[in-house]
Amino acid sequence: MKYLKCLTISLAVLISNNLYGQNIQKSKASLKGESFSFYYRLPAEKTEGILVLLPGWGESPQSIFKKTELPAVLAQRGYLTVVPELKRTLFADDFQLAEIDLMISMLKEKHSLGAIPLVIGGLSAGGSVAIGYAEYLLSEGKNSGLKAVFVIDPPLDLERMYISSERKIKYACLGLVQKEGVFIKNYLENALGGSPVSKPDEYLKRSSFSANAVDGGRAKFLKNIPVRLYAEPDLEFVRKTYCSDLQFDDINATDLEKLNKFLQQAGNTRSEYIATKGKGFHSWNIPEAKDCADWILKSGNQQH
Structure with a gap:
């Protein structure tokens, strides 16, 4: 739904095409009886690392190669970039975790990739899944080669999001904001079996970060890894565009600010909150591609 912007291998088919002037390959796979596709761009020469990019709610994976220059920049520097189809979800559920695991293993087998650095990133809901996947790998102690995670304006604290949805329903603003509030409230109640109170x-299990938990919830697993949290916290823009009643706690940047503060207080000196201006609210344009690529390569070369 457009208003969310405010916010077992059984088959493998490879197709090469010149998508947006780039040599993008497509692969299909099946997991638990459900098929999904993913698109990837190989580097110009030897593959030195993998970047998993997760699209926002409803975004087609192939469109990401047009929306950000990051895959093109990294292709010249030895990184394979892969973008999967994602179910419409606001958190990393068991299916999404297994899907990303399968996708990475297929790529490594197909292209004979050994122990190379892995970085994961995503926009909006895809960013929520990216953080959740990183936490899953780190909590399980998997030898995945994960080196860093970055996200662009995702909702991370589902309790905060639920409370915000209740406010949006009550605001004196009809239309998009109220519809979003109703949708998110119903989605979370159906997905998690009720409210944060019940x-x-x-909510603690599925949130990538829980601000009201002393240990940050699952965010405690991010204490020893480079983390970049991007947002354009343009409250004036969203008030003018959507509803004058909106508060800072109604936009996702509040989760990123709080998570960065938590990680830094926990001793993670490689956690960064990057707030931009003039890049575009809730957009792939927020990270500067070359700067982000430099950070990815630097992180990939570090030992944790």
Whole structure:
């Protein structure tokens, strides 16, 4: 739904095409009886690392290669970039975790890739899944080669998001904001079995970050890894565009600010919150491609 912007291998088919002037390959796979596709760009020469980019809610994976220059920049510097189809979800559920695992293993097998650095990033809901996947790898102690994670304006704290949805329903602003509030409230109640009051453990389990938990919830697993949190916290823009009643706690930047503060207080000196201006609210344009690529390569060369 457009208003969210405010916010087992069984088959492998490879197709090469000149997408947006780039040599993008497509692969299909099946997991638990459900098929999905992913698109990737190989580097110009030897593959030295993998970047997993996760699209926002409803974004087609192939469109990401047009929306950000990051895959093109990294292709010249030894990184394979892969973008999967994602189910419409606001958190990393078990299916999404297994899907990304499968996709990476398929790529490594197909292209004979050994122990190379892995970096994961995403926009909006895809950023939520990216953080969740990083936490999953780190909590399980998997030898994945994960070196860093970056996200662009994702919702991370589902309890905060639920409370915000209730406010949006009550604001004196009809239309998009109210519809978003109703949708998110219903989505979270259906996905997690109720509200944060009735199902606190589910919200803690599925949130990438829980601001009200002393240990940050699952964010505690991010203490020893480079993290970049990008946002353009343009409250004036969203008030003018959507609803004058909106508060800072109604936009995703509040989660990123709080997560960065938590990680830095926990001793993570490689956590960064990057707030931009003039890049575009909730957009792939927020990270500067070359700067982000430099950070990815630097992180990939570090030992944790």
